Amino acid sequence: MNGKRILLIIGGGIAAFKSCELVRLLRKQGASVRCVVTASGQKFVTPMSLAALSEDKVYTDLFDLKDEAEMGHIQLSRQADLVVVAPATADLMARMAAGIADDLATTLLLATDKPVLCAPAMNVRMWQHPATQRNIATLRGDGITVLEPDEGPMACGEFGPGRLPEPEAIAAAIAVHLSTPTHPLSGKHIIVTAGPTHEPIDPVRVIANRSSGKQGFAIAAALAEAGAKVTLIAGPVSLPTPTGVTRIDVETARQMEAEVTNALPADAAIMVAAVADWRVDEAPAKLKKEAGPPALNWQKNPDILAGLCTAPNRPKLVIGFAAETETAVEHATAKRLRKGCDWIVANDVSIDKMGGEQNRVHLITDAGTESWDRMDKTAIARALAQRIADALA
Numbered sequence: 001m002n003g004k005r006i007l008l009i010i011g012g013g014i015a016a017f018k019s020c021e022l023v024r025l026l027r028k029q030g031a032s033v034r035c036v037v038t039a040s041g042q043k044f045v046t047p048m049s050l051a052a053l054s055e056d057k058v059y060t061d062l063f064d065l066k067d068e069a070e071m072g073h074i075q076l077s078r079q080a081d082l083v084v085v086a087p088a089t090a091d092l093m094a095r096m097a098a099g100i101a102d103d104l105a106t107t108l109l110l111a112t113d114k115p116v117l118c119a120p121a122m123n124v125r126m127w128q129h130p131a132t133q134r135n136i137a138t139l140r141g142d143g144i145t146v147l148e149p150d151e152g153p154m155a156c157g158e159f160g161p162g163r164l165p166e167p168e169a170i171a172a173a174i175a176v177h178l179s180t181p182t183h184p185l186s187g188k189h190i191i192v193t194a195g196p197t198h199e200p201i202d203p204v205r206v207i208a209n210r211s212s213g214k215q216g217f218a219i220a221a222a223l224a225e226a227g228a229k230v231t232l233i234a235g236p237v238s239l240p241t242p243t244g245v246t247r248i249d250v251e252t253a254r255q256m257e258a259e260v261t262n263a264l265p266a267d268a269a270i271m272v273a274a275v276a277d278w279r280v281d282e283a284p285a286k287l288k289k290e291a292g293p294p295a296l297n298w299q300k301n302p303d304i305l306a307g308l309c310t311a312p313n314r315p316k317l318v319i320g321f322a323a324e325t326e327t328a329v330e331h332a333t334a335k336r337l338r339k340g341c342d343w344i345v346a347n348d349v350s351i352d353k354m355g356g357e358q359n360r361v362h363l364i365t366d367a368g369t370e371s372w373d374r375m376d377k378t379a380i381a382r383a384l385a386q387r388i389a390d391a392l393a
């Protein structure tokens with residue numbers, strides 16, 4: 001931990017006194033620690049003790065104008081290598097999950113571009129409450145590390161999970177976190193397809209579907225954030241290109257297939273595009289109404305995902321997506337086997353209509369089915385990027 005900078009946010013709970021020992025341990029291991037204490041945290045531990053242990057100024061107030069002049073909260077949130085919240089109370093994590101920024105601690109947590117680790121501490125019923133569990137799932141989906149609390153007798157007299165992990169255990173988790181590369185996908189090339197395909201009927205009309213491309217673009221962005229070289233092959237969508245992503249625009253399924261082949265070799269491919277299964281012979285001139293309903297000659301489009309799965313240079317990890325309106329898991333499980341991909345992500349578009357900001361997905365692998373909580377598409381993308389990093393490690 002030598003030379004690492006930790007911003008320690010201390011929430012209000014009886015376990016806050018353990019933060020003093022945590023500061024001491026982290027400093028002993030060579031890290032510098034800057035403390036922020038919430039208003040309720042100050043009821044349990046004084047800024048003066050923390051200042052003495054950290055040998056640094058302790059921050060308590062968002063509206064301390066002197067500090068805003070010297071060092072704004074944005075800067076404070078970014079000067080650390082890691083932001084640690086200990087104890088992370090149920091209330092503080094709920095506000096983090098909701099994106100609330102109404103005091104210095106929550107403002108820093110919303111403004112930071114650094115990894116965040118939470119060490120929760122609360123009463124067992126509060127820990128087990130569905131609202132807390134939902135918030136923790138959201139935070140984890142947002143890429144925040146939430147440690148499991150310890151189990152045992154509590155200050156309130158009850159027994160169960162909810163105790164703040166011992167300072168030694170928190171310090172060990174911090175050390176692991178700081179030694180893990182922040183770009184776990186660096187050196188990996190990943191292909192992502194996204195959006196719909198448009199199959200022309202005549203020069204002015206197309207066959208299309210409702211895909212917005214948002215989920216695929218979010219996945220491309222999350223993979224690039226994790227250090228991957230990303231080739232995003234996008235059907236017609238109106239979305240900006242994510243930072244650090246190489247984008248190739250296509251219209252039809254056959255163009256998409258050709259670009260996927262061109263982009264190989266790759267370590268992984270995630271086929272999020274809603275590819276039109278059928279195309280028609282394109283009329284050379286606009287079809288006129290007077291000629292009556294057009295007789296369209298339907299042709300089957302290539303299945304890009306199935307083709308990639310049997311390609312000689314098949315990526316190590318191939319992931320399909322399946323938007324289903326009925327029995328999503330059942331259909332997607334059969335689809336995974338039929339197409340020969342490693343994982344399939346099923347989303348139930350009868351709950352979340354296509355084009356929205358959230359999805360409820362099920363990750364289907366040969367180990368079984370995991371149902372994730374309903375979350376924002378960016379949170380799903382980050383969680384998936386983490387899983388891909390683990391699989392390619």
Ligand code: CTP
Pocket residue numbers: 193253271272273274275276277301302303304305306319320321322323335
């Ligand atoms: N896919 C593909 N090429 C196609 C059709 C689908 O690569 N011609 C990919 C999609 O990108 C997605 C997965 O296959 O990753 C599942 O797509 P979906 O449309 O659900 O599958 P279909 O085989 O078209 O099945 P359905 O009968 O449900 O439309």
